[in-house]
Structure formats: structure tokens, C-alpha cells
Amino acid sequence: MQQDSQSLPEEHLTEETSQPLRELATLTRDNVALFWHSCARDLPWRFGHTTPWGVLVCEVMSQQTQMSRVVPYWLTWMQTWPDAQSLAHATSAEIITAWGRLGYPRRALRLQSCAQVVATRYRNKLPCTYEELIALPGVGDYTASAILSFAYGKHIAVIDTNIRRVLMRAFTGTESHGGSTTQSDRELAAAVLPEDNHVTAATANATNTTNTTCTSSVWNQAIMEIGATICTARSPQCTACPLQTWCRFKAAGFPGLGRHTRPQQHFAGTNRQVRGIILQALREAHKKQQVLQRCEINNLWSNQTQLGECIASLDHDSLITILPDGTLALP
The missing domain is CATH 1.10.1670.10 (Helix-hairpin-Helix base-excision DNA repair enzymes (C-terminal))
Incomplete structure (x- = not known):
């Protein structure tokens, strides 16, 4: 935007x-x-x-993302969470999974934070x-x-x-x-x-x-x-x-x-690409009610140093959870 x-x-x-x-x-x-x-x-x-809430969701989704890509995600999102109050009660894992490959997934968590304020302070309007x-x-x-x-x-x-x-x-x-x-x-x-x-x-x-x-x-x-x-x-x-x-x-x-x-800006080989690969693997694991095992994590990207940096940054952004045994899950 x-x-x-x-x-x-x-x-x-x-x-x-x-x-x-x-x-x-x-x-x-x-x-x-x-x-x-x-x-x-x-x-x-x-x-x-x-x-108006649907317009806000569209505007957040379409920041740095083409409208043609936004449409299917927006339709599914609004069917699942048609207003601020419904989104406010969703789990982070549900939200990150529904965000899919739209990119810049921190937007999804900020959107929920916005929903929580609208639902409580403005009575869902x-x-x-x-x-x-x-x-x-x-x-x-x-x-x-x-x-x-x-x-x-x-x-x-x-x-x-x-x-x-x-x-x-x-x-x-x-x-x-x-x-x-x-x-x-x-x-x-x-x-x-x-x-x-x-x-x-x-x-x-x-x-x-x-x-x-x-x-x-x-x-x-x-x-x-x-x-x-x-x-x-x-x-x-x-x-x-x-x-x-x-x-x-x-x-x-x-x-x-x-x-x-x-x-x-190029995308191939960037931390953005690696972060996206990690999150997509976690979405698939979440759908099966599984965590991502350490061997699966290591196979996601050949550059292990970069992989580790991206895992740390995702954890810092509250987009993933690093479990005590080193496995990964959505929060």
C-alpha cells in the first residue's frame, strides 16, 4: 500500500x-x-x-501484493472471519495458515491485533x-x-x-x-x-x-x-x-x-524466500497436527547458517514456536 x-x-x-x-x-x-x-x-x-472491515482486510492484504493474488485469500478469510470480533478470537496458527503465500506474514498478526482493538474498544464497528x-x-x-x-x-x-x-x-x-x-x-x-x-x-x-x-x-x-x-x-x-x-x-x-x-529487488535466495519456505512447511505440518522435525527442518534449505538466521527471525516475529527439543510449530 x-x-x-x-x-x-x-x-x-x-x-x-x-x-x-x-x-x-x-x-x-x-x-x-x-x-x-x-x-x-x-x-x-x-x-x-x-x-468497511472487509475493505480494511483487502487493503492490508494488498500491501505489496497484486490484487489477483489477494482475491482467493480474501474470500476465504472473510468467510472464516467476517468481522473483527471473529478474527480477534482466532489462534495465531489459524491466522498464519490462512494467510498462506501472500507474503509479509507479520501483516496477518497485526491485522488480528487491529481486530482485537476494534472488537473491544469500538464494539466490532x-x-x-x-x-x-x-x-x-x-x-x-x-x-x-x-x-x-x-x-x-x-x-x-x-x-x-x-x-x-x-x-x-x-x-x-x-x-x-x-x-x-x-x-x-x-x-x-x-x-x-x-x-x-x-x-x-x-x-x-x-x-x-x-x-x-x-x-x-x-x-x-x-x-x-x-x-x-x-x-x-x-x-x-x-x-x-x-x-x-x-x-x-x-x-x-x-x-x-x-x-x-x-x-x-530480487527474491531468489533472500531471507524472504527462506522464511516463506519455512512457514509453508509449518503450515503443511499444522494441517496434519504435526510439528516439523529437526531432520525436516535441515532439509528445507542448503545454507544452514541462513536457515538458522531465518528461524531465529521468525521466532522473534512471533510467527513460529521453537520447542524444547528443537522441533518447530506454528504458535
Whole structure:
């Protein structure tokens, strides 16, 4: 669920410099809304198909994970634990097993910690203010903003990698280089966000409307979808993009297309891979109500030093239990 100082010109946006961006964005509204309602993927957490809690689960699962991979896990997860209260009472072993191969499994334990707070402090209802959401375990700025916009229809800018890329390209004519979200990114997102004037709460929430009003919620979700499916990092499909008529990046000849400040990270041979192998073996053992024997552990990875380091790190993260005889189990 990010940007360097080259994201925007060095000067911050002022009311004077924001106005042309706002006017340009206004021209795109109808196309963006039409795209959302006619072309966006009908994922199971969109268009009123789930609760605010379901939106939170989706956002946590989709951090650094493709939506296509998330769908089957999300469906099984929500069928097993449809709300915060049910997840709060699950065991760590059940949660880690259900998380499967989504990666970054500490997210699963943080999600349960979040569920426990929601179940007890908020009586099983996900809060609807930024301050309350950001205070929940595992919920950062992006996730809090996404829940407010996607689930509650609140007027707030949402910024992730895809949204930032589309806004940078379409409205500033420059490439997004990755990295952390900057103040300039926030100013741009706020400048082009629809105002939601004279919009009812039901209409403002994109998940509950079938009309083509471009609310701020529709805008955020549509821009994210454009970035995920059309305006991709390396191969933008401009002919399918609802912003193509006004896109300054296209007009400028795609300067710096696909250039990033950080190289792509490799997976093979990393501790992430080894940790994943260990956890998968433990999931299989857990399903059989067994522990992982020492000989089985040693056969998981040829580099025994790296294997030991990964076992220690998993134990430190409370993702596994090292038993007195050296065998391993899920907690």
C-alpha cells in the first residue's frame, strides 16, 4: 500500500499554481467516472459488496501484493472471519495458515491485533475518523485514507504507488520515480480531488452508487485502477486510458518512462524466500497436527547458517514456536 524529491518541481503548490491543475482535472471527471463504472474490475470488495472491515482486510492484504493474488485469500478469510470480533478470537496458527503465500506474514498478526482493538474498544464497528483509524495496529496513512474514501465516502485524497504515477504523468507531465510520499505528492492529490459539493452521503460513497457522478471516492478508486491496469510503470496502454486526451506525459513524449530511483529487488535466495519456505512447511505440518522435525527442518534449505538466521527471525516475529527439543510449530 514512496516518492523522491523529483516528484514535483521543488516549489510547493500554491493556490495560484493549483488552480490550473484543478481546472484540468475538472475536464477529466466524466471520463474517469464512466471508466470506473463501466471498465473497473468487479473485485469482491468493491461496489458495495463488503463492509468497511472487509475493505480494511483487502487493503492490508494488498500491501505489496497484486490484487489477483489477494482475491482467493480474501474470500476465504472473510468467510472464516467476517468481522473483527471473529478474527480477534482466532489462534495465531489459524491466522498464519490462512494467510498462506501472500507474503509479509507479520501483516496477518497485526491485522488480528487491529481486530482485537476494534472488537473491544469500538464494539466490532470499524471507526470512521482518520485519527481513530491511524491509531489502530498496522494501519498507516494510506490504509486509513483508503478506508475513509472507499468504505465511508469521506472527502480525502488517497495516495499509493499507482495513484501517484497516474497523477504525476497526467497532470505534471513527469515520471514518478518511486520512494516515500512527499508533501508535493499530497498537494497534487489534493489539488485535483473532486470537491463533493451537494453530494449526499450515499452518493459520495462510490461503493453504494451506480450513477456516473465523479465523487472523490470514485476518483480515488478510478485513478488507482487506471494505474494498476492501464497506466502501468513500464507499458502504459494510452489508447484505453480515459485521461489520454488531457495527459501531459503523453503530450511530452513520455519523458523518463519506466525510470526508477531504486533497482527492482530480487527474491531468489533472500531471507524472504527462506522464511516463506519455512512457514509453508509449518503450515503443511499444522494441517496434519504435526510439528516439523529437526531432520525436516535441515532439509528445507542448503545454507544452514541462513536457515538458522531465518528461524531465529521468525521466532522473534512471533510467527513460529521453537520447542524444547528443537522441533518447530506454528504458535
